[in-house]
Amino acid sequence: MLWTSELVLALLPFAAFNVASPTSRPRDKFDWSSKRSLIAFGDSYTYVQGTHGHQNYSFIGDQLDFSYDAQTLLSNKIVQNQTATAEGGPNWVEYLTKCGLKPGMTSPRTCSKQLWDFAFAGADISTEYTPLHHNYTVSLVNQITQFKTYAAPVLQTFLPPSKSLIAIWIGINDVGDSSKYTVDFPTFYGNLTRTLFTSVNELYDLGYRSYLLMNLPPLDRTPGNQATSTPHPNATQVAWYNDALVTKAELFGKEKGDVEVRVFDAHARLSAMLDEPAKYGIVNTTNFCAGYNQPDIDTDYKAYGCPTSLDTYFWFNSGHMTSHVHRILAEELEDWLKE
DSSP states (O other): OOOOOHHHHHHOTTEEEEEESSSSOOOOOOGHHHHHHHHEESSSSTTTBOOOOOOOBBSEEEEBBOOOOOHHHHHHOOOOOOOTTHHHHOOHHHHHHTTTTTSSEEEGGSSEEEEOOOBBBBSSSSTTTOOOOSTTOHHHHHHEEEEEIIIIHTTTSHHHHHEEEEEEOOOOOHHHTTTTTSSHHHHHHHHHHHHHHHHHHHHHTTOEEEEEEEEOOGGGGHHHHOSSSSSSOOOOHHHHHHHHHHHHHHHHHHHHHEEEEEEEOOHHHHHHHHGGGGGGOOEEEEEETTTOOOOOTOGGGGTOOOOGGGBBBSSSSOBBOOHHHHHHHHHHHHHHHHO
């Protein structure tokens, strides 16, 4: 059961916590305009390509090339092209910060809101629960360890924690990878999210006090899952994970007392797009364009059997949303952060 903002705020007088819904408005003060940077962790929904990253997977480094120095970090640039995200174009963190949107390369330090993205495509929370997708994959736990060890000492010389918002979108691979496990799923997801917040606590120890978490999208409505009567994961599993995330966020806020923890209901926003796609300029919600990864897809989509352009599709491929959907989601998120 998701807690309403009114109830949670009544219970947590010293900690700001809010769960977004399509109609709710946060009561607590969140000065997004004062933030100078977004520091992001997660999986392919959040990853951006960096000039010092693992191709198609990260902004900087990987599990086999884990360490880096200050010069490598500060000289790293966000790459923007057709293959630089998992969406065929800018994703939500780039749209939210307006950083890295232009084609080519962008240094995060040149953006008015700097984007420092340590997400790794294919990441799960921890190998304690699910295996790595590749031997070079950096799990969420290790993303934060890597950040704490190599990035934070550098970034904090010019970006104080008070001017940074931590953003985390994780759990998509965890729920998908474990969907056929024989476990008690509410307990399993409770353990997953507990481990997530154990790592978030390491960020707290570094001085960070503002946290944005995104809950799971409607993974039961991917093209493959819409085509079967037994989706994996199913809607109940997605809801259980999202409930566990809210519960652990509320506990973290209550225990710390001096943090702002906000869970944005991406599930509700994306479900609304799927339910009423015409409102968002979307005409296809059931499948994806087979030529999505072709170099001329933007200009010659009909050659690949696609009647309309990619920006009219909800799904970019079997598991990722189009850049168009990410832009809409980021706009709604930004409005919510500014309220």
